[in-house]
Amino acid sequence: MSRVQLRVQESLRERLEEQAARSGVTLTEYVIGAITERLRRDQEAANRIELAASDRNWFFDVLDDRSPLPDRWERAATASAKIDG
Amino acid sequence: MKLVRFDHRKHDARSFSCGVAELDTWLRRYAKRSQMDSLTRVFVLVEDDGAAPKVRIVAYFALSMSSVEVDSLSDADKARLPRYPVPAVLLTRLAVSTAHQGQGLGGALLYKATKKALLANDAVAARLFVVHAINEGAARFYKGYGFTPSPGDPLRLYIALERLRAQLP
Numbered sequence: 001m002s003r004v005q006l007r008v009q010e011s012l013r014e015r016l017e018e019q020a021a022r023s024g025v026t027l028t029e030y031v032i033g034a035i036t037e038r039l040r041r042d043q044e045a046a047n048r049i050e051l052a053a054s055d056r057n058w059f060f061d062v063l064d065d066r067s068p069l070p071d072r073w074e075r076a077a078t079a080s081a082k083i084d085g
Numbered sequence: 086m087k088l089v090r091f092d093h094r095k096h097d098a099r100s101f102s103c104g105v106a107e108l109d110t111w112l113r114r115y116a117k118r119s120q121m122d123s124l125t126r127v128f129v130l131v132e133d134d135g136a137a138p139k140v141r142i143v144a145y146f147a148l149s150m151s152s153v154e155v156d157s158l159s160d161a162d163k164a165r166l167p168r169y170p171v172p173a174v175l176l177t178r179l180a181v182s183t184a185h186q187g188q189g190l191g192g193a194l195l196y197k198a199t200k201k202a203l204l205a206n207d208a209v210a211a212r213l214f215v216v217h218a219i220n221e222g223a224a225r226f227y228k229g230y231g232f233t234p235s236p237g238d239p240l241r242l243y244i245a246l247e248r249l250r251a252q253l254p
Contacts, residue, residue, distance in 0.1 A: 058235065
């Protein structure tokens, strides 16, 4: 375990304590719960990609693209054959 | 050389240096946690010298599952996508140590990462392989392999997994 200190306005502290008490948890549990939920949402969002509506034609082109792959994949395959695993 | 799952107890992340601080720092500080949280799978290329207490890392890459969503698609467009948002495999990072650059290892690792993406795709549906390029030079590298940069973010590049599956040597 390690300690994290927060400096907040007294009024915010009071509001947090009040809501924590209503929720039946300690202030620490309440704050950590909120931070953990925010962390989970941010981590999920980091891997979710959103494209602009103006990119839609480009996006469908990529999905449907079946053109020949560049030759350098052959060289990459040859080089990768020297690697175990 | 061997490609294995990153294990912070066995692999020396601290000495890894690829010339891009962000990629070095991520491996040193965040790869262990990210893997423990199942946010990414990290693979390292190692050269076992036998003597060192920890094995030196030559290169690494990290893979995650992802999804791609297009803002405000029409109903007709959505009809073209039975699964929406579109599932994707994301290559979040790929780096080769400065001492081993220029030997074709980047391409070899991209090939390995792609094979792993296709293997995962046997069990988990995904239509795209997406890469995050760390800079313009990296983006050029991926473009050379047929990846297409998105108009809104030229450092994020895409290729259809089905195209790779059908043609990869």
